[in-house]
Amino acid sequence: MKDTFEKALKDYEKKYGLEKVAGIQDQFDRLKEKVISDNEHVLEWLPLRKKNETIESLLQGVYKKLTSQMEKENPT
DSSP states (O other): HHHHHHHHHHHHHHHHHHHHHHHHHHHHHHHHHHHHHHHHHHHSOOOOOHHHHHHHHTTHHHEEEEEHHHHHHHHH
């Protein structure tokens, strides 16, 4: 899902420019921080490698939501 998100972000940038992409990136950063904050009680006990894998798993919904949002504005 991360790869799909990154591809959609590049396509979105080509069509709408850096300013709109920066808005999506800001949204992603806020949502990522919320996911990490909401799951801190679990993440704090994991070893670093497992923590990173778990964060990526938790972010799947964020990737999907933002990819869908970009695709609605940028139908191909």
